[in-house]
Amino acid sequence: MMKLNKQTTLLLVIDLQPFLLKLLKKAKPYAPDQVLETNEKLITMITNAGIPSVLVSVTQKFLPRKLRQKSTHLAVSKDLLSHSKVTTYTKYQPSAYTIPELRDFLEQQNIETTILTGVVTNNGVFKTAKDLLSAGYKVIVMEDAATARTQKLHDQSIEKLKALGATIQTSDFLIDMI
Numbered sequence: 001m002m003k004l005n006k007q008t009t010l011l012l013v014i015d016l017q018p019f020l021l022k023l024l025k026k027a028k029p030y031a032p033d034q035v036l037e038t039n040e041k042l043i044t045m046i047t048n049a050g051i052p053s054v055l056v057s058v059t060q061k062f063l064p065r066k067l068r069q070k071s072t073h074l075a076v077s078k079d080l081l082s083h084s085k086v087t088t089y090t091k092y093q094p095s096a097y098t099i100p101e102l103r104d105f106l107e108q109q110n111i112e113t114t115i116l117t118g119v120v121t122n123n124g125v126f127k128t129a130k131d132l133l134s135a136g137y138k139v140i141v142m143e144d145a146a147t148a149r150t151q152k153l154h155d156q157s158i159e160k161l162k163a164l165g166a167t168i169q170t171s172d173f174l175i176d177m178i
Contacts, residue, residue: 014118097131117145
């Protein structure tokens with residue numbers, strides 16, 4: 001079992017917004033409430049270990065400012081959002097790596113390994129992982145902290161990520177990695 005270097009690791013959570021979780025009510029293989037619960041446990045575990053967490057929300061630039069602000073609200077508990085080790089960003093494209101401030105954060109913090117979770121496995125999670133891998137980061141996808149509209153989309157994305165070089169784990173194994 002690999003051990004994580006706490007100084008060079010980051011948890012990156014993609015698109016856990018209430019409206020997206022509601023749209024995914026029939027998601028597979030994990031229900032949205034289960035994904036949210038798993039992510040909250042991971043964020044708690046990671047931040048308690050002194051590892052930073054970045055939570056990213058997605059919106060559209062064409063929306064009026066008030067609607068954009070409302071749509072970027074995260075479903076994660078306020079206690080977790082206010083933790084000193086938690087940073088939030090907004091993205092306008094599927095990949096979180098398109099956020100210049102996130103790329104700066106990764107560089108400033110000397111991040112080498114990104115633990116990746118969120119929705120949906122075949123879009124935001126997949127495209128972020130692909131971009132991070134292309135940029136030379138190690139990527140660990142927490143398979144049980146992500147979901148898609150169908151089991152097939154989830155499984156295909158996980159297999160493609162493995163082929164690209166991502167490590168696939170479940171949240172249970174993270175305890176041993178920290």
